[in-house]
Amino acid sequence: MSADSAQVAPELVPVVRRYMNDVPHNRALGLRVVDFARDFFTVELPYDPRLVGNPETGVLHGGVITAAMDSASGGAVLVALDRPQRIVTLDLRIDYLRAATPHEAVVCRASCYKAGYHVAFTRAVAYHDDPAAPIATASGTFVIFRTPPPTAAGGPDGSEGAAT
Amino acid sequence: MNLREAIVHGKATGDFSACVAQIAYLQFMGISMEVVAGELLGHMAYSERIVGNARADALHGGTLGALMEATAVFTVLAQEAPVIKVPKTIGITVDYLRSAGRRDTWARALFTRQGRRVASVRILCWQQDRDKPVAAANAHFLLSPMS
Numbered sequence: 607m608s609a610d611s612a613q614v615a616p617e618l619v620p621v622v623r624r625y626m627n628d629v630p631h632n633r634a635l636g637l638r639v640v641d642f643a644r645d646f647f648t649v650e651l652p653y654d655p656r657l658v659g660n661p662e663t664g665v666l667h668g669g670v671i672t673a674a675m676d677s678a679s680g681g682a683v684l685v686a687l688d689r690p691q692r693i694v695t696l697d698l699r700i701d702y703l704r705a706a707t708p709h710e711a712v713v714c715r716a717s718c719y720k721a722g723y724h725v726a727f728t729r730a731v732a733y734h735d736d737p738a739a740p741i742a743t744a745s746g747t748f749v750i751f752r753t754p755p756p757t758a759a760g761g762p763d764g765s766e767g768a769a770t
Numbered sequence: 771m772n773l774r775e776a777i778v779h780g781k782a783t784g785d786f787s788a789c790v791a792q793i794a795y796l797q798f799m800g801i802s803m804e805v806v807a808g809e810l811l812g813h814m815a816y817s818e819r820i821v822g823n824a825r826a827d828a829l830h831g832g833t834l835g836a837l838m839e840a841t842a843v844f845t846v847l848a849q850e851a852p853v854i855k856v857p858k859t860i861g862i863t864v865d866y867l868r869s870a871g872r873r874d875t876w877a878r879a880l881f882t883r884q885g886r887r888v889a890s891v892r893i894l895c896w897q898q899d900r901d902k903p904v905a906a907a908n909a910h911f912l913l914s915p916m917s
Contacts, residue, residue, distance in 0.1 A: 628824070629821075629822055629823070629824075629830065630818050630819055630820075630821040630822075630824060630830075631819060631820050631821060631822050631829075631830035631832065631833060632822075632830075633819075634798075634819035634820075655794060656794050656795070656797075656798045657794065657795050657798060658793070658794045658795055659793060659794075659795050659796075660773075660793075660856060661773055661792045661793060661794070662773055666795070667793070667795035667796075667836065667840075668836075668839050668859045668862070669795065669799070669832065669833070669835060669836020669837075669839050669840065670795060670836070672832045672835035672836055672839065672862065672864070673830060673831075673832025673833060673835065673836060674832070675832070676830070676831045676832040676835070677830075677832065692826075694828075694831075694866065694869070695831040695864075695866050696865070696866055697863065697864060697865045697866065698831065698835065698863070698864050698866075699861065699862070699863040699864075700835075700861060700862050700863075700864075701860070701861040702858070702859050702860060702861060705858075
């Protein structure tokens with residue numbers, strides 16, 4: 607992982623690195639975190655015949671792209687926070703611009719362009735090699751369930767880890 | 771039976787299981803299409819691989835989107851108009867309404883507008899109680915009639 611994680615809150619780095627492995631569906635899809643910084647989060651979905659939606663063309667099912675976009679967008683919210691918080695997707699809009707090319711991995715790059723106290727806003731793009739030739743674009747909103755930071759005396763651990 | 775024959779069979783009988791069986795992703799996800807009391811419903815069986823947050827016992831939001839998109843596709847295919855090619859999804863907007871737990875999930879799609887080139891579909895998704903949907907979606911599909 608070539609993560610430039612310098613800007614990401616130190617507490618978040620292990621959470622983000624575990625993100626794919628801790629989420630059973632991400633693991634089932636074979637999603638992997640490729641790169642992240644405070645202002646973006648990139649995941650890669652390897653091509654897998656089990657995820658094909660059209661047996662005649664070998665093109666991935668749209669649902670796979672939806673799930674990958676959701677995971678990438680959730681990751682973008684996590685890295686934008688100051689410490690781990692539970693987040694859930696409120697809504698996600700996906701536009702399918704063209705079919706994914708069979709046998710090629712899909713990259714989803716997401717950014718959280720506004721993280722408010724309760725709500726975060728994301729956009730994401732899915733592509734093979736060139737972000738300027740997108741397969742799909744997404745915009746999402748996430749609810750952040752903020753808990754107070756743990757006290758020095760060992761208060762409640764607010765860390766709920768990654769949620770999608 | 772190839773995919774086209776399976777679609778024609780599904781349109782004639784309302785039974786799309788031969789079609790679903792050919793789509794690897796639906797098998798992977800445990801998604802099937804069932805006719806219950808005359809309604810075409812999408813059904814996603816619970817499995818560990820569709821979980822998004824193991825600690826919160828919540829399904830991954832993307833899996834609900836996938837179930838709703840698949841249900842909408844088959845609802846478009848099942849209509850009487852001569853659509854026999856798999857419709858292309860133009861876009862889908864999913865609203866997550868409640869946490870979806872570790873159990874089976876259902877979806878039902880209804881046309882909001884049916885044009886010659888574009889179908890607009892509204893989809894609801896629930897678990898135990900249909901009156902308490904866990905997610906809702908709007909989707910648009912590009913149709914290829916008779917081609």
